[in-house]
Amino acid sequence: MTEQINEAEQINEAINREYEAGFVTNVESETFEPGLNEDIIRRISAMKNEPEWMLEWRLKAYEAWLQMEEPDWAHVEYDKPDFQAISYYSAPKSMADRPQSLDEVDPELLATYEKLGIPLEEQKALAGVAMDVVWDSVSVVTTFKENLKEAGVIFCSISEALQEYPELVKKYLGTVVPQRDNYYAALNSAVFTDGSFVFIPKGVRCPMELSTYFRINEQNTGQFERTLIVAEEGSHVSYLEGCTAPQRDENQLHAAVVELVCLDDAEIKYSTVQNWYPGDENGKGGIYNFVTKRAVCHTNAKVSWTQVETGSAVTWKYPSCILKGDNSIGEFYSVALTRGAQQADTGTKMIHIGKNTKSTIISKGISAGRSNNSYRGLVRINPKAKGARNFTQCDSLLIGDQCGAHTFPYVEALNPSAVVEHEATTSKVSDDQMFLCQQRGLDAEKAVSMIVNGFCKEVFKELPMEFAVEAGKLLEISLEGSVG
């Protein structure tokens, strides 16, 4: 009991600290009117009390974005978002209330954790996981910062980082994903409202897994998160990101940018469980998830992307590695499940620049219902990347006969010493497998979820333990009703 109380106190402390840090002062204007123009960007920057260079950076991105066109090469179809109908800033209501204890935290937020099976009180028990919770666009609760601080690790919202560590942000922001990288990255650069900032100093092994739970709540609010993770020489960090969203009618745009800077001999493990609202059976009301995630690996550095994608009406996402330094390693492990009318076009890019660079791609696509699931991957071996190696395995599993699985692998090997392997399979959940499971007493849904989980095992084993369990549960929930 005492421990629990202490825990609650700690969390409250964290909450209060967060508010004291106060990067949001004007709580009256909680949500901006819809629309996008230079003035809106200036207001966002002002709300967040940003340094002048940040505003200029945003404006430059906005200028670039105005000149760009929305890409249409992905194997997805959707109504183009009306960018003038989106509100670009919103803070949750409870911000104004300044909760003094956990009881005062928005019960809906707590209920969401309950639903996810991760009540806030128990999060600490989950293997020392520290949480930076994003509720709409602004961090509400941040825990464990002190413990991390002792290790020299910075884990905070990017807004706070801009106040407390502006030089660090300035040094690395946009170095992996430049403002004009692509349409959505440019938009994000102009209007991002929050996200996470992680800094692991030289030689430090981050003492706990860092975890963020995202949620979209306010209607008509585009979410533009910006995440920047910097792992200095020889450091190590595991970062977990997961999200859910409640039902809604309007399509919602989610265009995040994640940048990972992995310096010499460092290692970053980035795991995602994505469960945005996929819309109704026709995809109406689901989230559009257009994400740019990229890492730069310096000499001997290693980055692993592991993702479990089950949500969103439309997904457009290619976590990538630029293997710049010699002997650097990039890994991509992905499970993408689509059902109903969901469309996913996801994969990775592995750009081999340094010598003896290695990359591994394991992609598992599961399609059910009338959904379309595409893997799109680029492996590029630059002329100077002597001894580069890639192994790619793309497996597709079909449930039913109305869904589609597609594979678009691109290989550009410009160095003759490169070894690039690609394996692809497509299979169906067979009647024999279903019958075996059912004859042993499992009902059809349990049987399918078990077969699918087995299919995904190679990816799940890359996830941190508790996340893997959650991912399995998520697949099971997602598959409900997909068998007749």
Add this chain to the structure above:
Amino acid sequence: MLSIKNLQASVEDKQILKGLNLEVKAGEVHAIMGPNGAGKSTLGYVLSGREGYEVNGGEALLGETDLLDIEVEERAREGLFLAFQYPVEIPGVSNMEFMKAAVDAKREAAGEDALSSKEFLQRAKAACKQVNLPLEFLKRGVNEGFSGGEKKRNEIMQMMLLEPKLCILDETDSGLDIDALQVVAEGVNSQRSDDRAFIVVTHYQRLLDYIKPDFVHVLADGKIVKSGGPELALELEAQGYAWLDNGAEA
């Protein structure tokens, strides 16, 4: 325990079972023999409720339960177990995970609590040993990369864990060398008890040297055409099934 009356069933509109009758009491072992295409495997599939096997008439009761009225998994939970002739692989799903879920599903249906992981593991290890499978097979994917003999032993292990009322062994001897056959037969024999019955479907008498049946039936053209004691199997071995052409087909 099992009462089949005038069972008729078809696959893709082709009549396979044409009025089959069979009574099996608890504790008994019945062997069903017969030529290829007589409907031996069909009987197992129809009783267990496999999709595509249409019942056109008759009844099949397991105890008080009308089997033909309930879903595949419900029949299984009622205590019907089918050991497959060609067990299928389920990659990535460990034997342990699979069987724990199966055992728990059965217990839940019976209103019992799920087994603790520890308790289940003990039982699984014991079963593994009994069928002479290394313990690592519990961690491996269901039948994934198993040899023919290992798959059959795995079936028997599953049977041991599920403790069914009625076990149907569908040509379990096919593809087994003599050593594997002995192991499988020993496993089956160890499970014989007063409250459990077996239907052993086989083409050859060989298996019955190891699993001694109480009754032997000859299934031909969708019906049981002859029944007798263990000596009938020996007769069939000596004479083959050619004599049936005069009797059953006419």
